[in-house]
Amino acid sequence: MKTIIIAGGTGFLGQVLESYFSKKGYDVKILTRKTTKPNHVYWNAKDLYQWTKTLEGANTLINLTGKSVDCRYTEANKKLIHDSRIDSTNILGKAINQCENPPKAWLNMSTSTIYEDSYHKQMTEENGDIGNDFSMNIAKSWEAAFNSIATPSTRKVILRTSIVLGKNGGALIPLKRLTQFGLGGKQWHGKQKVSWIHETDFARAINFLIEKQLKGTYNIVSPKPTTNSVLMNYIRKELKVPFGISHPKWLLKIGAWFIRTETELVLKSRNVIPEKLTEKGFTFKYLTIEDAVNELLKRN
Secondary structure (H helix, E strand, O other), X not given: OOEEEEEOOOXXXXXXXXXXXXXXXXXXXXXXXXXXXXXXXXXXXXXXXXXXXXXXXXXXXXXXXXOOOOOOOOHHHHHHHHHHHHHHHHHHHHHHHHOOOOOOEXXXXXXXXXXXXXXXXXXXXXXXXXXXXHHHHHHHHHHHHHHOOOOOOOEEEEEEEOEEEOOOOEOHHHHHHHHXXXXXXXXXXXXXXXXXXXXXXXXXHHHHHHXXXXXXXXXXXXXXXXXXXXXXXXHHHHHOOOOOOOEOHHHHHHHHHHOOOOOHXXXXXXXXXXXXXXXXXXXXXXXXXXXXXHHHHHOO
């Protein structure tokens, strides 16, 4: 039985991948600080010890570790966001290079937020504009740490992942709640682009990269970005909520302060496409935001 190791795999995306690969017959093991299931293996994402044995002979290592960016960007949180990503990446690299039979592939999470705010230019892996602010610099540092580690026997892939829409997690949950309370209007002017991917296509894309033995950097996004206004409209439509109060920028800033997050999560225009995935032959099950929202909100 092939083994997949998911570091930091107890969150939403880890659960999506664990379910998907378990159904495909993989033995899935989770590296986590809180071991609550038989397939959980303790690690603190900083030090080498017993967990390293889990990597021996594994088919694939997937690293999702990192403090959530859904928080206020205080200096303390900025440090945790940075260190949690860099430390985990570095220690996994050391562990791989100590293995007698290292994993065949190492997929490391990154983010499509690495690209600059864009309304018109579609950002690709080769021609995307990488900017210079806190979030972008975190992504650049994360990828630089990953790229600096030589793993001669292990293929490496960077996952520049967009907003993942899921039934039980991800960005759709809070947007659904807002809509049900009559607050599901556009955020700001609503023209900002939203790069997204359905949870099923997220898992399918990861599987595609593994099975095709690909390497390098890939945008894990739908080929058809939507806009904030269109996204909110489809959520209202599926929930049969006839109206939604919109949120001006000043109100979003106040709201973000109260719920201890940042407005960047809804104000930045993410206009990213999966050029390399498409070129390699990957086909998406959910091409439009309407199809994705319809399936997720109607699924029992």
